[in-house]
Amino acid sequence: MSATASSDLAVSVPAINWQSDDMKSRRKRRYAADRRLQAYGLVAIIFALGFLALLISSLIYTGHSAFTQSVAKIEIDLSTAGVDRTKIADADWRGIVRGALRAQLPGLSRSDERKYFEMFTSSGQFIVRDAVVADPSRLDGKSTFTIPLADPFDQLAKGQVSRDTPESQRRVTDQQIGMFDQLVSQGIISRPFNWALFFNADSRFPELAGLAGAISGSFWSLLVCFLISFPVGIAAAIYLEEFAPKNKFTDLIEVNINNLAAVPSVVFGLLGLAVFLGWFGMPRSAPIVGGLVLSLMTLPTLIIVTRVSMKSVPSSIREAALGVGASKHEAIFHHILPLAMPTIMTGAIISLARALGESAPLLLIGMNAFITSPPDGVFEASTALPTQIFMWADSPERGFVARTSAAILVLLGFLVLMNGIAIFLRQRFERRW
Incomplete structure (x- = not known):
């Protein structure tokens, strides 16, 4: 094939002017598309992180109070309680605990005492009994025991029960709030870290329930x-x-x-x-x-x-x-x-x-x-x-x-x-x- 025939078959490629207005417009559109893609990704990340932050913050706001527990520290003199060392578990622990609680607010009537005892967990007698069974030396004198407050009063101590709410619309009566304030003024009520949340098993009572x-x-x-x-x-x-x-x-x-x-x-x-x-x-x-x-x-x-x-x-x-x-x-x-x-x-x-x-x-x-x-x-x-x-x-x-x-x-x-x-x-x- 001659050189003339080869040149006839060759395809002529027009020269591209990279600085033309058309090429500048194309580059501008491509760069704009890249920026939009980056913006979409950034918005998606911010959107996901925002929902994650909302979830975590709502959980912390709702659940942070569960990591502390309102308790009453009661001193009990077991040397005068007449507990048989051979039958520690059979002692009248309910009467012993109630007697110690009664000594904190003496002079209450029988109906007032019933409302007063409702402020503490109903398992307080078992908490004291188990502590003495684990350490019988407590029978030799006075010992301090930690008794959790019942859930309504735990919420009262944490500010989750408003005192301004009408008495008929809350589980805590005005009289019980007054008793609670007296115990607080005596330094009996405290809010330590709630280790029971990790070391207690499940319970019907929220103040005792754990994981x-x-x-x-x-x-x-x-x-x-x-x-x-x-x-x-x-x-x-x-x-x-x-x-x-x-x-x-x-x-x-x-x-x-x-x-x-x-x-x-x-x-x-x-x-x-x-x-x-x-x-x-x-x-x-x-x-x-x-x-x-x-x-x-x-x-x-x-x-x-x-x-x-x-x-x-x-x-x-x-x-x-x-x-x-x-x-x-x-x-x-x-x-x-x-x-x-x-x-x-x-x-x-x-x-x-x-x-x-x-x-x-x-x-x-x-x-x-x-x-x-x-x-x-x-x-x-x-x-x-x-x-x-x-x-x-x-x-x-x-x-x-x-x-x-x-x-x-x-x-x-x-x-x-x-x-x-x-x-x-x-x-x-x-x-x-």
Whole structure:
């Protein structure tokens, strides 16, 4: 082909004037679109952070009062109470406590005394009895005991009951307010930190209710969940990633695993109710059942995370191990899995954090029973933090409103702690290739 023919076939490209008004207009529109995109993202972040701040601040505003408890410090001389040291629990502790309370405001009539005793928790006699049983040396003389105030007077001490409200519209009478003021002037009433919120189990009385049973139940349930889902999830991921043949059957398994990761948690609760309680007859409300249900819920996520972390390990490491004579299982367990373990542990902790906040499956298997003592093992009836929050939120007592918000803050604290551990493990041990 001649040079003339080649030049005829060539396509002439017009020169572009980058400084023309049209190109300047196009650049201006593109830059404006970039700025709008940045503004949209910034507005979205501010919007999300604003709602988060609103949520946290509302919880703190509602629940901060639950972290303190109004109590009365009463001095009791047990040396003159006539308590038999061999039968301490059988003594008339109700009469002893009421006698000590009566000494603080002497001269009250019988009807006034009844209103006066209503100011203190009805379990005061058991608090004193248990303290003496734990330390019998208190019988030798005077001792100071801390008795919580009843919930209406705890709210009065915290300013949540207005004195300006008409007497007919509040649970605290004017006479009881006068008695309360007298005790305050004597220095008997104080508001220390409410350790009972963490070390007491649930109670019908808000001033005594705590999260010890729920925290223990969540701990045992998560322990069962971890001991089942962690080894099973890693083993399943290793098999699917390294040994399973690539066919329609394994493709079906992978699709089902991905789908199970998105199944609502209430479905797993129905499965646990039908299988573990219905067919196997396992104990209702026990952490062993809760842990099994939560492990079924976290297994798909853990399998997916493990497979992704194993894929992120460079294939050259596997090939190098096989090249120097290592078997396939030696290459996996001595080289691939240790390098993938930081990401696997991070995924496991995040999965456990999600399981900690689940309430629907635990409600279906009965972990919302009224339990007055923390469980000592996985086979004893218990509650969990989410179900305890659900029960307190449904309680008609006004004192449980603050405790519900406080329990949510405690749950959020555990979730933040677990996610913080996951972030630390990822940054501390993760390797970038």
